[in-house]
Amino acid sequence: MSKNQKLWTKEEDLFLKKQYEQMTFQRIGEHLNRSKESVNKRIIRLNLRNEENCLHKKWTTEQDTFLKENIDIMNNREIGTHLGKNPLFCCCIKILKLTRRETLRRWTEQEDEYLINYYGSKSLECISRRLQRSMAALESRLNRLGVYGVRTYTGNITVYELAKCLKVDVHTIYKWIQKKELPHKVTRAKTRKFVGIEVSAFWKWAEYNKNLLNFSKIPTNTLVPEPDWVKEQRTYDYYNRPKYEKKQWTEEEDARLWYMFYEEGRTQQEIGQLIGRSRYGVQRRLNRLRKKKLTT
Structure with a gap:
């Protein structure tokens, strides 16, 4: 082992086991800040590539259905990224006798601008309806534009996504960042800045700021992995927090x-x-x- 080589942690190994075959090696590396080659070597060391769990495992009925539904709105790379499959899976398309009705609609500069400007302030469902693009297509496009962590609960999430999960206002999250030192990271995509919050860092912060949240209003496993103490705190808040807390006054x-x-x-x-x-x-x-x- 090289002197400067970074050791793999238990959390990284757990993430790798969960996302193996769900994400490409490139995307796993981006989440863990490691190279694709390093991810591949770790997979071999953990013996993940065996007969029951190999890269060439048969396609499931759900994957076939997804392929049929999105063949006309997503390209091979986007479908492969979403399913954790190699983009060069034309043989499967031939087996299912699938053909694209028309040439795929390319992303325009106006669509990219709209996506970047409103991602984080509007839900992906709303953006999807506005651009007439599938959710999977939005995720893939955001990744290509350098905005990672879209709709994932294991990496960075936006302020809007966190507010939605916690059932609070977006401005409340910004207030925590400014006045309560909520850990966050700022990333750029073109001319837009994105505030990302790592889930594990948020839970560590929340453990010391329990009074700011009503955990009984946060659905179970909204942000995973959810620490063990949250279940106990959720029960405590249910019986001890005022029933109409933060409700508008009449x-x-x-x-x-x-x-x-x-x-x-x-x-x-x-x-x-x-x-x-x-x-x-x-x-x-x-x-x-x-x-x-x-x-x-």
């Missing part, structure tokens, strides 16, 4: 809050328990109501 609630605090002399903690809000939520709302009354 005029009736404002009037009741004002009356209980100034007329009945109740504490913010008591009011929060009575109306299903946190003490800090009650405190913030009182401050807003005071400012509102001063300006009117």
